[in-house]
Every structure is written in structure tokens, then in C-alpha cells.
Amino acid sequence: MTSFAGWQMPLRYGSETAEHQAVRQAAGLFDLSHMGEIALSGPGAGAALDYALTGSLAALRPGRARYTMICAPDGGVLDDLVVYRQGEQEFMVVANASNTATVLAELRARAAGFETAVTDETGEIALIAIQGPAAAGILAPLAGLDVDAMKYYAGASGDVAGFPAFLARTGYTGEDGFEVFCRPGDAPALWAALSSAGVPAGLVPAGLAARDTLRLEAGMPLYGNELGRDMTPFEAGLGRVVKFEKPGDFVGRAALAERASSGPRQRLAGLRINSRRIPRHGYPVLADGRETGIITSGAPSPTLGYPIAMAYLAAGPDTGDAVLSVGIRGQAVPAELTELPFYSRSR
Numbered sequence: 001m002t003s004f005a006g007w008q009m010p011l012r013y014g015s016e017t018a019e020h021q022a023v024r025q026a027a028g029l030f031d032l033s034h035m036g037e038i039a040l041s042g043p044g045a046g047a048a049l050d051y052a053l054t055g056s057l058a059a060l061r062p063g064r065a066r067y068t069m070i071c072a073p074d075g076g077v078l079d080d081l082v083v084y085r086q087g088e089q090e091f092m093v094v095a096n097a098s099n100t101a102t103v104l105a106e107l108r109a110r111a112a113g114f115e116t117a118v119t120d121e122t123g124e125i126a127l128i129a130i131q132g133p134a135a136a137g138i139l140a141p142l143a144g145l146d147v148d149a150m151k152y153y154a155g156a157s158g159d160v161a162g163f164p165a166f167l168a169r170t171g172y173t174g175e176d177g178f179e180v181f182c183r184p185g186d187a188p189a190l191w192a193a194l195s196s197a198g199v200p201a202g203l204v205p206a207g208l209a210a211r212d213t214l215r216l217e218a219g220m221p222l223y224g225n226e227l228g229r230d231m232t233p234f235e236a237g238l239g240r241v242v243k244f245e246k247p248g249d250f251v252g253r254a255a256l257a258e259r260a261s262s263g264p265r266q267r268l269a270g271l272r273i274n275s276r277r278i279p280r281h282g283y284p285v286l287a288d289g290r291e292t293g294i295i296t297s298g299a300p301s302p303t304l305g306y307p308i309a310m311a312y313l314a315a316g317p318d319t320g321d322a323v324l325s326v327g328i329r330g331q332a333v334p335a336e337l338t339e340l341p342f343y344s345r346s347r
Contacts, residue, residue, distance in 0.1 A: 125181050310340070
């Protein structure tokens with residue numbers, strides 16, 4: 001177990017490599033109850049979210065979800081979010097645990113003047129994720145919903161293992177999978193039912209360590225590493241989440257438009273490390289011996305069999321012809337640029 005944002009979280013249940021491989025090959029079960037859930041309801045909820053966030057949420061159809069961001073007026077990222085439209089006037093915003101209080105305060109301030117109520121439901125909702133190629137097959141017999149027909153980034157209310165839940169086809173592993181939002185009191189029994197049903201398919205419980213290597217292989221950003229207050233979505237290569245075409249103003253619009261026009265100050269890149277040594281957050285990246293960037297996330301890749309990293313590199317001339325390395329404890333370890341994501345599942 002480890003402390004994380006005020007919660008005690010499972011770092012691993014056994015071997016983090018085995019947990020990682022189970023998600024890639026079969027399925028893993030994650031307790032994600034530390035995530036923040038914030039509800040917006042009322043006739044002005046969609047318009048309030050359009051003003052508060054970078055995405056176009058009022059246009060989102062009920063039953064669908066969208067990845068988006070909440071930015072400061074200067075364009076800096078306060079958090080990346082998934083927003084679910086659960087009804088005509090009901091939305092659920094899922095925030096990172098370390099940023100829930102910030103997101104809640106900003107949403108309440110930005111929703112002032114709109115006809116909507118903003119409610120913190122974090123304490124009322126537990127979250128269990130089942131991820132991996134076998135996830136749908138394990139879940140289908142337990143769900144009172146047509147799991148196979150559910151589209152990616154869609155969700156619906158229904159029973160799971162006999163308990164009321166909101167089931168969404170979303171995740172943070174690069175695999176197919178589902179997230180089950182349920183009442184905290186129902187979570188232990190729901191976890192047990194999913195665990196039991198998944199045994200024949202090879203499902204195992206998985207912790208934060210496996211979740212981190214899975215999302216790294218999939219090129220998914222982590223707030224505090226690839227995303228933060230000192231960068232905009234454009235640095236992370238996620239300018240697509242900024243919807244300038246939506247009607248009306250939104251917080252950060254002017255600053256983000258300027259950045260979109262001028263170009264990012266740095267760029268997020270993938271690196272393959274040609275060594276067994278592991279790059280870690282904060283290690284320098286060198287081009288022809290000169291520092292050109294910094295590692296944001298790095299780890300051995302259980303799927304690929306060699307160390308990988310994401311790094312911010314200085315914007316400007318292409319470093320493709322330079323000899324790249326990572327400074328690891330005083331030694332320049334060879335590295336090479338590679339496309340993100342490092343891993344993409346078969347469709």
C-alpha cells in the first residue's frame with residue numbers, strides 16, 4: 001500500500017509485471033475509488049461546462065463521454081478530466097484525486113451565473129475498473145446492459161452483479177475495458193463478484209504500479225508528469241481537446257489561441273532507451289551532449305521488453321539527426337526517438 005492524495009492505495013498485489021501482463025493478455029481489476037466525481041445538473045449545466053472547460057460539452061449526447069481539460073486563464077492545465085453526460089441536464093466530471101478540490105472550486109466559481117448546481121459526489125461513489133481484452137466477456141454475464149454493444153467512451157446506468165451502477169467503456173490502460181461507478185457500500189461485493197467471474201479468464205487484481213506502466217506504454221499523460229500548471233495542452237500534443245469552434249467564450253481561450261498560433265515552447269516525445277538502465281522523472285535528455293529536455297515518465301516496458309520514457313524536448317530544430325542520450329546518475333545512456341504511443345492494442 002502507498003499514500004496517495006490522502007488515500008491509502010494498492011501499489012501492487014503481488015508482481016506488478018504479472019499484473020501488467022494480465023491486463024495486456026487477459027484482464028485486471030483496479031480500485032480507483034480515489035478519483036474525484038463532481039456532478040453538474042440543471043438546464044445550464046452544458047453551457048457552464050463549455051465555459052469552464054476546453055471541450056465542447058453542451059454538444060455531447062446523453063450516454064457519451066469526452067476527454068477534456070480545465071485550464072487557468074493563462075492556458076496552464078489545472079487538470080485533465082473525463083466528462084460523462086448522464087442525462088439531458090446531468091453531467092459527471094471525473095477528476096484526478098490530487099486535483100479534486102481545485103477542480104471543484106473552479107467549477108463552482110465558473111458555473112456562477114449559469115442555471116446549474118455543482119455537487120461533490122466523491123464520497124458517495126466508488127469506482128472499480130476492469131481492463132483488458134477479456135473484460136467484456138467477464139462483465140457481460142453480470143451486467144444488466146448490452147456490454148458488447150456499448151461504444152468506446154459511452155456509458156449507461158444499470159445493474160452490475162445485482163447492484164445499481166453507472167457503467168462506462170473507458171479506461172487508462174490502452175486496452176478495452178470498463179469503469180463501474182457504484183455506491184461505496186456495494187463496492188466490496190461487486191469487486192468480489194467480478195473477481196470470481198474473472199478467474200477462468202485469468203483476471204487478477206492490479207495496483208497503481210501496473211496502471212502507471214500500462215498508461216505509459218499507451219502514451220497517456222499523467223498530471224504532475226506530462227501535464228501541469230506550467231504547460232498548455234499544446235505542449236503535450238493534445239491541442240485537439242481545445243475547441244475554439246464552440247460558441248461563446250471559455251476560460252483560457254485567448255491565451256490558448258495565442259499558443260496555438262505561436263506554437264508550443266516544448267514538445268512531448270517518446271524515447272526508447274538502448275540500455276537496461278531506467279530513466280526516471282526529472283532526468284535530463286541530451287542531444288549531442290547538450291541538455292535539450294527532461295524525462296517526465298520512464299519505466300521498463302513489460303510488453304516491449306526494454307525501457308521507455310516520455311520527455312519534454314525543446315521546441316525548435318528537429319533533433320532526429322542528433323545523438324540522443326539520457327543522463328542517468330552521471331552516465332549518458334543512449335536513447336532514440338520513437339512515435340507515441342509505444343503500444344497500441346489490436347482493434
